[in-house]
Amino acid sequence: MDKVFIQGLSIQTTIGFFAWEKEIKQTLVIDLEMGWDTSIAAKNDELAKTLDYADISQQIDTFANDNPVDLLETLAERMAAFLMTTYAIPWLKLRINKPTAVHNAVSVGVEIERGVKA
Numbered sequence: 001m002d003k004v005f006i007q008g009l010s011i012q013t014t015i016g017f018f019a020w021e022k023e024i025k026q027t028l029v030i031d032l033e034m035g036w037d038t039s040i041a042a043k044n045d046e047l048a049k050t051l052d053y054a055d056i057s058q059q060i061d062t063f064a065n066d067n068p069v070d071l072l073e074t075l076a077e078r079m080a081a082f083l084m085t086t087y088a089i090p091w092l093k094l095r096i097n098k099p100t101a102v103h104n105a106v107s108v109g110v111e112i113e114r115g116v117k118a
């Protein structure tokens with residue numbers, strides 16, 4: 001299966017369980033793999049036939065900021081559903097890192113896989 005991916009997308013958004021977290025923006029770093037037949041776009045060199053990683057990166061930032069939640073789990077689930085519906089993505093793996101959440105860890109976060117691999 002071919003993939004289009006986004007690695008290390010850094011966004012600033014409101015996220016977190018605690019009251020103080022709802023008053024600030026924190027950094028999330030997002031890794032996304034999306035199943036896609038890239039040969040269709042390659043055939044006639046057409047951006048419109050593939051997943052535009054620049055457009056999707058912007059949509060991820062907008063989605064996170066428009067949908068503040070407590071848990072990374074909730075954001076991951078909702079973001080995965082939004083991306084799969086909007087772009088007709090059959091399968092994806094989404095990892096959301098919250099690098100500043102635990103001071104003595106490099107990063108913490110969640111990773112989910114949704115859909116069916118072609």
Ligand SMILES: Nc1nc2c(c(=O)[nH]1)N=C([C@H](O)[C@@H](O)CO)CN2
Nearest residue numbers: 015016017018070071072073098101
């Ligand atoms: N599995 C998770 N654990 C925790 C989360 C989370 O979203 N998923 N969130 C928090 C707090 O918001 C934390 O990031 C504050 O430092 C704690 N654990």
